[in-house]
Amino acid sequence: MKTRHAVRALIGILRRETLRTLRQRGRLLSAIIRPLVWLAIFAAGFRSVLGLSITPPYQTYVLYEVYVVPGLAAMMLLFHAMASSLAMVYDREMGSMRLLLTAPLPRWYLLAARMLASVVVGLPLVYLFLLIARYWDVRPPVLGYLAVFPALVLAGLMLGAFGLLVSSISTQMENFAGVMNFVIFPTFFASTALYPIWRLAEAGPVLANIAAWNPFSSAVELIRFTLYLRFDPVSALVVLACLVVFFLAAVVGYDPGRGLWSRRGGEG
Amino acid sequence: MKALSLEGVGHSFGQRRVLDAISFSVAEGAMCILLGRNGAGKTTLFSLATGLYHARSGQIDVFGHSMRTDPAAALAQMGVVFQQQTLDFDLTAAENLRYHASLHGLGASISEARLREELGRLEVLDRRDEPVRSLSGGQRRRVEIARALMHRPRILLLDEPTTGLDVPGRRAIEQHVRALCRERGVAVLWATHFLEEVSADDDLVVLHQGRVRWAGGARHVATSLAVDGLADAFDLLTETA
The missing domain is CATH 3.40.50.300 (P-loop containing nucleotide triphosphate hydrolases)
Incomplete structure (x- = not known):
């Protein structure tokens, strides 16, 4: 693989993802409205009923809005990854995925480029949300906005790799709608995005254990800690390990010799 | 051979x-x-x-x-035109061709020259900046063939x-x-x-x-x-x- 070729392909994939995203205004708007609805309505309601003790990385009592914003930022990445995954299933059904997969580059590289492009396109929306959240007095240190960047990229890549894996085993968009319901909501709710672990433990140890083992919780905590200029090495390692595992599994899923697609065909 | x-x-x-x-x-x-x-x-x-x-x-x-x-x-x-149309409907004809050119490692200037040449040869150059969605079935096929020829x-x-x-x-x-x-x-x-x-x-x-x-x-x-x-x-x- 020649470097110049690889870079040009990456730029081309990034440009295509950007153009498509910008032209799907409804998707753009809902991507930013969704977390704001959670913040403005859900968090406001919970603020009065949910007391939070001092929970790291916070050094004092915080408003529920402050607690929930990193989780909502991770939720944006999760929804974006799943939307991107849905787009891949759509592309495969509509045929344009074939164009990508018949490019003269290693398939793992093409998949990685597609995943990276999706993350790059999604990040400005997350930053826009973090800035708007200041209106609700969610004001992390200014440097936190810079520090959280690699955490957002890493979390976005892990969720993107997960979406890629889901798309590699989902053969039809109808199936994919079910996958969305069975993946997104359990992943999001059984995590530390909305409540700290100790709160979940009060509801039951099983739920707390699920949340503790849920890689999405690690993504949330990684974002939460770095946004407040702290580093959580365990979360970072879990996210990195999951990224590698999900991506390798997705590469196998799209492998021309071993992938499910090659076994199912359906072309006639 | x-x-x-x-x-x-x-x-x-x-x-x-x-x-x-x-x-x-x-x-x-x-x-x-x-x-x-x-x-x-x-x-x-x-x-x-x-x-x-x-x-x-x-x-x-x-x-x-x-x-x-x-x-x-x-x-x-190899250039390929699949049975199913594989153009991106949200992009224009030219953007579809540029995307393909980038996947084949072509630079911007070569890409632009070939884009004009191939779309011209297939008589759809005047539709280059229109979204693929607005083209007829025959025009889309021509754009697909032009795209398949971009990398020679x-x-x-x-x-x-x-x-x-x-x-x-x-x-x-x-x-x-x-x-x-x-x-x-x-x-x-x-x-x-x-x-x-x-x-x-x-x-x-x-x-x-x-x-x-x-x-x-x-x-x-x-x-x-x-x-x-x-x-x-x-x-x-x-x-x-």
């Missing part, structure tokens, strides 16, 4: 055998028609020939490059490219591709179920129920089978056993 060579290619989806012991080749600069009824296995054959997935058995080479062991070199020689492939694979088009549209596409073959020496593998798209000078491969029933010059098929014409020959070759 053979532009495309298939030797003993077989494939199955689960227990269902869809291709069995397929062997034929396309010579450099030749026009080869892959003729078969719906469900004969043409599209699966295209998926294997373009490396979308690997054949369970057999060998596929493109200009001597194995699709299994050296797919990047094989795909660099030495072989062009087209899977039923005229399906869904009216008769003038089909003729125009066929003429464009034949001109490419004649003037640029591009080898062509054209899959179809329309008998009228076969010319006497073409090489012909008849595929039926996943097997090659005939491979040779189109002008010889009728005499070899002692029937009146191509239509009768095709009926004879594709009689269900």
Whole structure:
């Protein structure tokens, strides 16, 4: 693989993802409205009923809005990854995925480029949300906005790799709608995005254990800690390990010799 | 040198055998028609020939490059127009071509020059900045062919490219591709179920129920089978056993 070729392909994939995203205004708007609805309505309601003790990385009592914003930022990445995954299933059904997969580059590289492009396109929306959240007095240190960047990229890549894996085993968009319901909501709710672990433990140890083992919780905590200029090495390692595992599994899923697609065909 | 060579290619989806012991080749600069009824296995054959997935058995080479062991070199020689339209409807014709050019490692200036040349050759240059969604079926097909030619492939694979088009549209596409073959020496593998798209000078491969029933010059098929014409020959070759 020649470097110049690889870079040009990456730029081309990034440009295509950007153009498509910008032209799907409804998707753009809902991507930013969704977390704001959670913040403005859900968090406001919970603020009065949910007391939070001092929970790291916070050094004092915080408003529920402050607690929930990193989780909502991770939720944006999760929804974006799943939307991107849905787009891949759509592309495969509509045929344009074939164009990508018949490019003269290693398939793992093409998949990685597609995943990276999706993350790059999604990040400005997350930053826009973090800035708007200041209106609700969610004001992390200014440097936190810079520090959280690699955490957002890493979390976005892990969720993107997960979406890629889901798309590699989902053969039809109808199936994919079910996958969305069975993946997104359990992943999001059984995590530390909305409540700290100790709160979940009060509801039951099983739920707390699920949340503790849920890689999405690690993504949330990684974002939460770095946004407040702290580093959580365990979360970072879990996210990195999951990224590698999900991506390798997705590469196998799209492998021309071993992938499910090659076994199912359906072309006639 | 053979532009495309298939030797003993077989494939199955689960227990269902869809291709069995397929062997034929396309010579450099030749026009080869892959003729078969719906469900004969043409599209699966295209998926294997373009490396979308690997054949369970057999060998596929493109200009001597194995699709299994050296797919990047094989795909660099190949332009593909799939049966399903693979244009991005949210992008313009030009943006679709630029995307393809980037996947093949072309720089911006070469990409722009070829974009004009290929869209011009296929008479859709005036629609370059319109979203693909607004183009007619025939125009979209032309854009797809122009896109497949952006990286100067030495072989062009087209899977039923005229399906869904009216008769003038089909003729125009066929003429464009034949001109490419004649003037640029591009080898062509054209899959179809329309008998009228076969010319006497073409090489012909008849595929039926996943097997090659005939491979040779189109002008010889009728005499070899002692029937009146191509239509009768095709009926004879594709009689269900």
